[in-house]
Structures are given as C-alpha cells and as structure tokens.
Amino acid sequence: MAEIEFTTTELMEAQGQVWNLLFSYLKSMCLKSSVELGIADALKKQGKPMKLSELTSALSIPPSKFEPFSRFMTTLVHLELFAEKLDDSGATMYALTPASRLLVxxxxxxxxxxxxxxxDPMICDSSHVLGPWFKSPTETPFELYFGKGFWDVAREKPEFSKMFNEGMTSDSRLVSDVVMMTCRDVFKGLKSVVDVGGGNGTMARSIAHVFPEINCTVFDLPHVIDALEDRQPGVEYVGGDMFVSVPHANAILLKSIFHDWNDEECVKILQRCKEAIPSKVEGGKLIIIDAVVGAATNKHARTIETQLLLDLLMMNLISGRERNECEWQNIFLSAGFKDYKITHFLGLRSIIELYP
Incomplete structure (x- = not known):
C-alpha cells in the first residue's frame, strides 16, 4: 500500500496544530494567574473599563513588569477572558466578559x-501517566500515579476533601441559579424532591426557596450529612447509600452523579431511584443534570471539545464517563425506563426528565 504523501503546506499547518496542543497548558496557567492577580475583581470594583496604567496600579504591578503584563493581557483578550475597548482618545481599555465575570x-x-x-496537582498530575495507563492493570491513571483510588485519597486528605466539596458547591450554585432563572418549570407541580448526592444541599435550598411548597430532601452518604453545619430550615437531610435505597419522593434530582460511574453502576442507581418514585401518571420522574455529549444549544466546536475533555477527566480520576444520547438511552432502557425528555440549555450540560 502506497504511503500517503502530504504537501509542505499541510505539514506546516499540522505543525501549527500540534504546537497549539503542545502549549495549551499555558491557557490553564493564564486562567490561574488572572485569578491570583485579581484582574476580574479590580475591573468589577472599578465598575467600568480600565486603561493598562489604571489596571497595573490597582493590581500593584511594578513599572518593570508593565510591558510583560501588557503582553499577558493581550493573550487573555485573545482567549476571551477579557475584552478590549477603545476610549474617545483611542487608548485601549480592558473590560469584563461573561467568562471573567465568573472569576470575581x-x-x-x-x-x-x-x-x-x-x-490542583491532585487532579492534574495523574494525566502525565495517561499513556502508560492504557497498558496497566490499574483501574485509573490516578491510581497508577498515586497508588490509591481517588476517593481513598480524598478521605485521607481532609484539606483536599474540603477543596473538592467547595469546588462542587460553587458549580452547584451557578447551575442552580441558572436552572431557577431559565428552566424552573421542571419542578412545577411537584410535591417532594430528593436531591441524591446533594452534598451540602445547594440545589435543594434553591428549589425550596423558589418553591416553598415542595418538600426537599438532601440525600448523601452518612459521613457527608453528619459533617454538615449549615442546614436550612425546611430542608430535610438524610444519610444513606444510593446503591441500596433512595428516600421516596415525587421526583429524584441527580446533578453530576452519573458521570462518576460506569454503566452497570448507573443502572443500579437508576433502579433504586425508580423504586422511590410513583408512576408517570402520578407525577413521578427523575431530573438529571449532566452532559449529553454532542447535543447542546451551542454547537460550537469548543463545546464539544470541552465535553470530550470532561470525559477524559472522568476516565482519568474515577473510571467515570460522559455520555451521548444513545449511551444515556441504553442505561435508561436497562434500568426499566422508556420515556425521557432532554432540554439543552446549560451550555455543556442538559436537563433530562426521565419517566418510569
């Protein structure tokens, strides 16, 4: 079979593509550095676009670093973390974008x-052994790198566990706010909701605030529930194991749960949830907030790419995965569900209403 020949132009373009992948880690470092410097905070405090001189002054950056900081800002603007505007004199001003608004x-x-x-290195470092892991008997690259599973390490390191819970809570705050602003109808008419794997109850509190008539329950592992200090009146907190049984309710909410588990484990969770809700005629349903790979309101390549990278992250850490609609449908059918509705509105994620 003849070897495929590529033109010089194709090879030079390919070099650019490979280099872009090679240096992509610097995007993460730019993101991290912008937060460490507090650029978004300075712009939010000012309340309007700032000149470079104003921004460097607000951030206490010495004159010797003005020129490299200007180059840094040029990159951040290209990455759409910040925006450039021109004032009446033609001078460059820096402003917040939707992305940097999330960094205040x-x-x-x-x-x-x-x-x-x-x-954090606990999340990032194990990706260095992704290649060798494919020939390794260990369950995840994380286990290959650290010698223990992700959840074992989290239990042994209280500071990392605290960081993990805070990170998940911040995500739940954003998602719950968006859900209640744009898609609250999925909860309308419900009498009770159990938030399975609900952590500190961020989602349940949001539902209870908007729909005080709904009885909301946070369901998580006993040690998670026992450690909770900030409990909202009117929200019930129950400890247990979702693989054994789930508290009965009109609806079960599962946010970012299924991507942590393989298909067989997901079917078991779904079956326990199915046992806990009434029939569709009686208003029973599951409300799943998770990614549906390849199906989103934003068909931009960046959205699909991010979903695929999230899939690799799950594979790297905990043998989990993101799923496309066909893969979701397979586990639904295996668990005895037949009817579902997907609403694509959360950017990378969707809401799936699943009926018994």
Whole structure:
C-alpha cells in the first residue's frame, strides 16, 4: 500500500496544530494567574473599563513588569477572558466578559473554587501517566500515579476533601441559579424532591426557596450529612447509600452523579431511584443534570471539545464517563425506563426528565 504523501503546506499547518496542543497548558496557567492577580475583581470594583496604567496600579504591578503584563493581557483578550475597548482618545481599555465575570471572588456565581480544585496537582498530575495507563492493570491513571483510588485519597486528605466539596458547591450554585432563572418549570407541580448526592444541599435550598411548597430532601452518604453545619430550615437531610435505597419522593434530582460511574453502576442507581418514585401518571420522574455529549444549544466546536475533555477527566480520576444520547438511552432502557425528555440549555450540560 502506497504511503500517503502530504504537501509542505499541510505539514506546516499540522505543525501549527500540534504546537497549539503542545502549549495549551499555558491557557490553564493564564486562567490561574488572572485569578491570583485579581484582574476580574479590580475591573468589577472599578465598575467600568480600565486603561493598562489604571489596571497595573490597582493590581500593584511594578513599572518593570508593565510591558510583560501588557503582553499577558493581550493573550487573555485573545482567549476571551477579557475584552478590549477603545476610549474617545483611542487608548485601549480592558473590560469584563461573561467568562471573567465568573472569576470575581466572593460572588454567588463565582467558579473560582471549581477552578482551584481542577488546577490542583491532585487532579492534574495523574494525566502525565495517561499513556502508560492504557497498558496497566490499574483501574485509573490516578491510581497508577498515586497508588490509591481517588476517593481513598480524598478521605485521607481532609484539606483536599474540603477543596473538592467547595469546588462542587460553587458549580452547584451557578447551575442552580441558572436552572431557577431559565428552566424552573421542571419542578412545577411537584410535591417532594430528593436531591441524591446533594452534598451540602445547594440545589435543594434553591428549589425550596423558589418553591416553598415542595418538600426537599438532601440525600448523601452518612459521613457527608453528619459533617454538615449549615442546614436550612425546611430542608430535610438524610444519610444513606444510593446503591441500596433512595428516600421516596415525587421526583429524584441527580446533578453530576452519573458521570462518576460506569454503566452497570448507573443502572443500579437508576433502579433504586425508580423504586422511590410513583408512576408517570402520578407525577413521578427523575431530573438529571449532566452532559449529553454532542447535543447542546451551542454547537460550537469548543463545546464539544470541552465535553470530550470532561470525559477524559472522568476516565482519568474515577473510571467515570460522559455520555451521548444513545449511551444515556441504553442505561435508561436497562434500568426499566422508556420515556425521557432532554432540554439543552446549560451550555455543556442538559436537563433530562426521565419517566418510569
């Protein structure tokens, strides 16, 4: 079979593609550095676009670093973390974008704890052994690198466990706010909801606030529930194991649960949830918030790429996975469900209403 020949132009373009992949780690470092410097906070505090001189002054950056900081900002603008605007004199001004708005500290929709978690060496370092892992008997690259499973390490390191919980909480805050602003109808008419794997109850609290008539329950492992200090009146907190049984309710909510588990484990969770809800005629359903790979309102290549990278992250850490609609349908059918509805509106994620 003849070897495929590529033109010089194709090879030079390929070099650019490979180099872009090679240096992509610097995107994460730019993101991390912008948070460490507090660029978004300075712009939010100012309340309007800032000149470079104003921004460097607000960030206490010495004159010797003005020129490299200008280059840094040029990259951040290209990455769409910040925007450039021109004032009346033609001078460049820097402004927040939707992305950097999420990087303002101490705000309800801040994702800084989520960012901090996923840039921690405990999350990142095991990706270095992704290649060797494919020939290894270990369950995950994380286990190959650290010698223990992800959840074992989390239990042994309280500081990392705390960081993990804070990161997941920040994500739940953002998602719950968006759900309640744009898709609250999925909860309308329900009498009770159990948030399975609900952690500190961020989602349940949001539902109870908007729909005080719904009886909300947070269901998680006993040690998670026992450790909770901030409990909202009117929300019930129950400890247990979702693989054994789930508290009965009109609806079961599962946010970012299924991507942690393989198909067989997901079927078991679904079966326990099915046992806990009434029939569809009686208003029973599961509400799943998770990614549906390849199916989103935003068909931009970046969205699909991010979903695929999330899939690799799950594979790297805990043998989990993201799923496309066909793969979701397979586990639904295996668990005895036949009817579902997908609403694509959460960017990378969707809401799936699953009926018994």
């Amino acid at each position: 500290k101490d705000e309800a929709m801040s994702i800084i704890p989520f960012l901090t978690l996923h840039l």
